[in-house]
Amino acid sequence: MLKKLMSGELSLSSTFWKFGILGLGVMVFVVRTFGSLLAQRLNGISLWSYYTKYFNPLHMNSGILILTVSYLVCLAIFVWYSAIIISGTWKSSAEYDKSLWLRHLSRVIILGLVFVCYNIIF
Numbered sequence: 001m002l003k004k005l006m007s008g009e010l011s012l013s014s015t016f017w018k019f020g021i022l023g024l025g026v027m028v029f030v031v032r033t034f035g036s037l038l039a040q041r042l043n044g045i046s047l048w049s050y051y052t053k054y055f056n057p058l059h060m061n062s063g064i065l066i067l068t069v070s071y072l073v074c075l076a077i078f079v080w081y082s083a084i085i086i087s088g089t090w091k092s093s094a095e096y097d098k099s100l101w102l103r104h105l106s107r108v109i110i111l112g113l114v115f116v117c118y119n120i121i122f
Contacts, residue, residue, distance in 0.1 A: 008091025015092040034071040
């Protein structure tokens, strides 16, 4: 399915609405959830300062470690997924011949949506 999405073989409406709008929304929700859980456990300490100043491998908090790995993995998947969505929407809209306006509007909206999602997460 992701191969078809990346190559633009899916319809523009499916690519834009299902994978773009809904998929990015779900990804932002998951990343934000793990980020909130991690921030709650860190008690106001930044992630960088926790691992550079307070982290002790002999007496580590396994909950924070698991949440950190989960958060970073979800963040990496989000970056990868957003690149796939941009590529898939771009290629799928190139094949869309019903309306020139919708072709370009979908490209602009998906780029704007990815930009907004990055601002929400980072």
